[in-house]
Amino acid sequence: MKYETVIGIEVHVELNTKTKMFCRCSADYFGKEPNTHTCPVCLGLPGSLPIINEEAIKKCIQIGLALGCTISSKSLFERKNYFYPDLPKGYQISQYRWPLCIKGELKLDSGKVIRVNRAHQEEDTAKLTHQGGESLIDFNRSSVPLVEVVTEPDFSSSEEVREYAQKLQQIFRYLGVSNADMERGDMRLEANVSVRPEGQTELPPYRVELKNINSFRFMVAAIEYEVKRQIEAHEKGEKLSQETRGWNEDKKETYLQRSKEEAHDYRYFPEPDLPELKNMDQIKVDLPELPSKKTERFVSDYELNKQQVGILVESIEMADYFEKVVEAGKQNNVTPVQIANYIVNKKVDLSVDPKQIINDIQDKTSNLISDDAEFEKLAKQAIEENQKSADDFRAGKENAIQALIGGVMRLSKGKADAAQTVKILRKLLE
Amino acid sequence: MNITDLTLVETIKALENKDFSEEELNKAYLDRIEAKNADLNVFLEVKKNSKGIPAAIKDIISTQFIKTTAGSKILSTFIPPFNATVVDRLLSNNISIIGKTNLDEFAMGSSGENSAFGHTKNPWDIAKVPGGSSAGSAAAVAADLAVFSMGTDTGGSIRQPASLCGVVGFKPSYGKVSRYGLMAMASSLDVPGTFTKSVADARLVMGWVSGSDGMDSNVQEIASPSTSLRVAMTDLKGIKIGVPKEYFGEGLDPKVEKVIREAIKKLEELGAEIVEVSLPHTQYGVAVYYIIMSSEVSSNLAKFDGIRFGSSREDFGEEVKRRIMLGTFALSSGYYDDYFAKAACVRTLIKQDFEEAFKKVDVIVGPVSPTTAWNLGEKMDDPLAMYLSDAYTIPASLAGIPGLSVPCGFVDGLPVGLQILGKYMDDETVLDVGEAYEQATEWHERRPDLSF
Numbered sequence: 001m002k003y004e005t006v007i008g009i010e011v012h013v014e015l016n017t018k019t020k021m022f023c024r025c026s027a028d029y030f031g032k033e034p035n036t037h038t039c040p041v042c043l044g045l046p047g048s049l050p051i052i053n054e055e056a057i058k059k060c061i062q063i064g065l066a067l068g069c070t071i072s073s074k075s076l077f078e079r080k081n082y083f084y085p086d087l088p089k090g091y092q093i094s095q096y097r098w099p100l101c102i103k104g105e106l107k108l109d110s111g112k113v114i115r116v117n118r119a120h121q122e123e124d125t126a127k128l129t130h131q132g133g134e135s136l137i138d139f140n141r142s143s144v145p146l147v148e149v150v151t152e153p154d155f156s157s158s159e160e161v162r163e164y165a166q167k168l169q170q171i172f173r174y175l176g177v178s179n180a181d182m183e184r185g186d187m188r189l190e191a192n193v194s195v196r197p198e199g200q201t202e203l204p205p206y207r208v209e210l211k212n213i214n215s216f217r218f219m220v221a222a223i224e225y226e227v228k229r230q231i232e233a234h235e236k237g238e239k240l241s242q243e244t245r246g247w248n249e250d251k252k253e254t255y256l257q258r259s260k261e262e263a264h265d266y267r268y269f270p271e272p273d274l275p276e277l278k279n280m281d282q283i284k285v286d287l288p289e290l291p292s293k294k295t296e297r298f299v300s301d302y303e304l305n306k307q308q309v310g311i312l313v314e315s316i317e318m319a320d321y322f323e324k325v326v327e328a329g330k331q332n333n334v335t336p337v338q339i340a341n342y343i344v345n346k347k348v349d350l351s352v353d354p355k356q357i358i359n360d361i362q363d364k365t366s367n368l369i370s371d372d373a374e375f376e377k378l379a380k381q382a383i384e385e386n387q388k389s390a391d392d393f394r395a396g397k398e399n400a401i402q403a404l405i406g407g408v409m410r411l412s413k414g415k416a417d418a419a420q421t422v423k424i425l426r427k428l429l430e
Numbered sequence: 431m432n433i434t435d436l437t438l439v440e441t442i443k444a445l446e447n448k449d450f451s452e453e454e455l456n457k458a459y460l461d462r463i464e465a466k467n468a469d470l471n472v473f474l475e476v477k478k479n480s481k482g483i484p485a486a487i488k489d490i491i492s493t494q495f496i497k498t499t500a501g502s503k504i505l506s507t508f509i510p511p512f513n514a515t516v517v518d519r520l521l522s523n524n525i526s527i528i529g530k531t532n533l534d535e536f537a538m539g540s541s542g543e544n545s546a547f548g549h550t551k552n553p554w555d556i557a558k559v560p561g562g563s564s565a566g567s568a569a570a571v572a573a574d575l576a577v578f579s580m581g582t583d584t585g586g587s588i589r590q591p592a593s594l595c596g597v598v599g600f601k602p603s604y605g606k607v608s609r610y611g612l613m614a615m616a617s618s619l620d621v622p623g624t625f626t627k628s629v630a631d632a633r634l635v636m637g638w639v640s641g642s643d644g645m646d647s648n649v650q651e652i653a654s655p656s657t658s659l660r661v662a663m664t665d666l667k668g669i670k671i672g673v674p675k676e677y678f679g680e681g682l683d684p685k686v687e688k689v690i691r692e693a694i695k696k697l698e699e700l701g702a703e704i705v706e707v708s709l710p711h712t713q714y715g716v717a718v719y720y721i722i723m724s725s726e727v728s729s730n731l732a733k734f735d736g737i738r739f740g741s742s743r744e745d746f747g748e749e750v751k752r753r754i755m756l757g758t759f760a761l762s763s764g765y766y767d768d769y770f771a772k773a774a775c776v777r778t779l780i781k782q783d784f785e786e787a788f789k790k791v792d793v794i795v796g797p798v799s800p801t802t803a804w805n806l807g808e809k810m811d812d813p814l815a816m817y818l819s820d821a822y823t824i825p826a827s828l829a830g831i832p833g834l835s836v837p838c839g840f841v842d843g844l845p846v847g848l849q850i851l852g853k854y855m856d857d858e859t860v861l862d863v864g865e866a867y868e869q870a871t872e873w874h875e876r877r878p879d880l881s882f
Contacts, residue, residue, distance in 0.1 A: 040510075040511065040512050044733050044738075045510065045511070045512075046492070046498075046500070046505070046508075046510070046613040046614070046733065047491075047492040047510065047512075047514060047610065047611040047612055047613050047614070048610070049609060049610050049645055049646050049647070050647070051644070051645065051647055052647065079729050081728075081729050081732060081761070083732065083735055085737050088733060088738065089732065089733050090729065090731075090732020090733045090734075090735055091729050091732055265762055265763045267728070267729070267758065267761035267762060267763070267766075268761075268766075269725060269729070269761055269766070269770055272616075272617035272618035272726055273614075273617050273646075273647065273648070274647050274648075275647055275648060
């Protein structure tokens with residue numbers, strides 16, 4: 001029998017707000033001394049009360065709008081009750097029946113639409129570290145704002161999941177609401193995976209939740225393993241059931257974390273410590289041009305191919321840079337296509353002056369320096385002649401590199417390729 | 431002059447007149463505590479100050495660097511790193527903490543007997559309960575062991591012990607005073623309030639502690655409270671007072687009823703118009719309360735999971751365990767709609783009962799408690815009988831409206847309190863009516879005989 005895969009995805013993204021979701025401790029916890037960003041509220045001490053962070057609410061609304069969601073005019077926080085050492089109050093303040101953003105979508109490159117069920121606001125837990133026989137709790141992360149984006153079970157392959165997750169990550173970064181770094185745990189993926197006989201329209205009577213997987217690659221591998229495991233089980237006539245599984249990267253297999261019997265009853269109820277969120281749909285937030293729109297515009301306005309555009313719009317900084325160079329190229333009749341080719345092929349560093357890129361493209365046919373050894377000699381000389389700029393750059397002053405680029409240009413009498421110059425300078429200065 | 435007889439207002443005046451010093455004031459109270467606390471078990475901890483005006487604080491209100499136990503073994507060694515907002519506000523008004531008072535564990539109880547640290551006794555008769563849960567705070571004021579005290583009221587925990595101990599107990603509107611630093615029992619019901627020797631004292635303290643602190647999102651910024659001492663109303667002309675027939679039904683001790691009826695007659699003599707009103711959903715109050723309160727309890731007490739506070743969950747007392755179990759059940763999947771959600775709907779009906787009644791009247795009066803103080807141990811084996819003793823205080827808690835208990839007489843030597851309820855956020859009118867009644871009667875001047 002043939003089977004098809006049914007997958008729904010839950011993404012948690014940590015917002016980069018200044019302060020935490022329900023207290024005014026700094027939310028910038030990464031790499032900080034444990035338990036230094038804490039107060040009675042995020043430690044869950046008796047008598048403490050939560051206060052809503054409006055910046056987080058705005059960022060959640062931005063995410064919702066970027067995904068085409070409806071913003072609920074009335075929204076409520078609820079308590080999700082469960083016991084875990086990383087949860088100091090014994091419940092997480094989350095949203096359940098009245099999420100902030102509902103019913104959105106995200107389109108994949110194939111044109112397939114993934115329906116977004118909701119984007120809601122909640123708080124992160126503390127961080128547990130297990131050392132030897134001991135478990136350590138760092139409350140710096142406790143109550144950092146999280147947004148959870150939940151899809152309908154619309155994915156039918158691990159590749160679709162990867163594309164969705166990457167697109168979502170790109171949107172978070174465009175919005176500037178999160179670093180969305182998987183390895184750091186800014187962005188976390190959970191997949192609900194099941195399989196059903198091909199042609200069957202109703203959802204399978206079970207789903208397996210894949211949790212605590214911290215990279216796109218591992219998630220894809222876990223889904224593929226899981227699909228295989230489930231099909232084999234079906235073929236053997238085994239009954240699959242609701243469970244939570246993790247990924248063992250060493251053994252390249254999923255493993256059981258929690259079975260249906262151990263499933264939590266979260267006993268959600270409206271958070272009595274917080275007022276209802278009212279008129280949320282009236283809140284004004286700014287949205288940048290999003291990757292999908294930008295892609296369309298770059299393709300139609302600049303007549304570029306989709307693959308190039310994909311690279312150019314990868315980050316908002318890259319896209320802005322490209323457009324600056326296009327602007328600079330207008331007087332010199334350098335076309336967007338030439339610029340796109342140059343930027344993509346040379347992997348241009350964004351600190352290069354756009355005018356210099358135009359010069360380079362124009363000089364491309366003329367006699368640019370091609371010998372690496374000679375190039376390096378010029379670069380070293382430029383650094384020696386301008387030690388101060390070199391020191392400044394090493395101390396973190398990005399702009400100081402401009403003076404050194406100028407030096408190399410002067411020494412080479414304009415025959416150095418700017419993109420190449422930056423690369424060599426960076427290498428020498430590291 | 432006996433220093434410990436004075437009200438807060440009188441004490442402040444006496445200090446201004448240099449009739450005695452703050453040191454003498456504190457010494458007078460500390461001496462009295464020294465003499466009487468062992469018999470009454472009012473204080474869990476006494477602080478020996480020589481400055482400020484001594485007030486007692488219910489031990490569920492967080493005090494920085496002073497042990498705060500909530501009357502529970504589970505917090506028997508807990509020292510909070512921060513003050514509750516009400517404590518901070520008192521301290522900045524020259525109030526000092528003379529001690530932390532005994533209470534039913536996590537404010538769960540109506541008799542004071544659920545404390546892990548022994549029960550408090552009623553100063554009017556040490557064989558009787560003082561009421562609860564703010565047992566120690568009520569007894570402290572009744573026995574003149576503090577100038578005034580702070581308590582919390584979730585379903586009657588200020589008004590009921592005030593009634594049983596013969597002192598003035600005031601529960602402000604929910605959202606008038608910050609709950610920050612109150613160890614939560616039921617977050618949508620908990621309200622900090624006062625035990626005082628006069629209504630004017632209650633008004634003065636409320637002026638200090640009311641208003642937003644930026645820490646409790648449910649505090650409303652409606653009408654800033656008056657901090658000045660107002661000239662008391664001497665009559666009640668033009669005031670309409672509602673008497674709910676549901677508060678005079680089965681279960682009300684006829685002797686208590688007689689005292690309350692006399693008090694209502696007194697209000698009429700003072701010029702008030704007495705109107706019968708109906709609060710038709712009163713009979714569902716206790717049931718609704720025990721579902722909503724216990725649901726919130728089951729969540730609020732989850733933090734005492736044995737990981738952070740040094741004690742295991744086995745250290746919870748019987749009543750606390752009972753409510754955690756009840757609430758966990760009421761919120762469970764499959765039961766939520768039948769219990770919690772339905773209770774939330776009926777809560778709205780109870781709120782609407784009051785809104786309807788307050789279209790016709792300015793305040794509502796009735797008994798606080800169906801009986802006077804009962805014998806220690808009498809209801810300990812019958813939780814339901816204990817729960818029903820709060821039938822007249824619970825509806826106002828569910829509605830979030832202000833409520834006052836003011837001494838209005840005695841039955842067989844035990845005090846009876848008159849309950850005055852007001853419109854949401856109209857705390858002032860409740861205090862006005864209470865004060866006019868108090869000025870016209872002498873019940874509040876009586877003191878228990880502590881020569882046991």
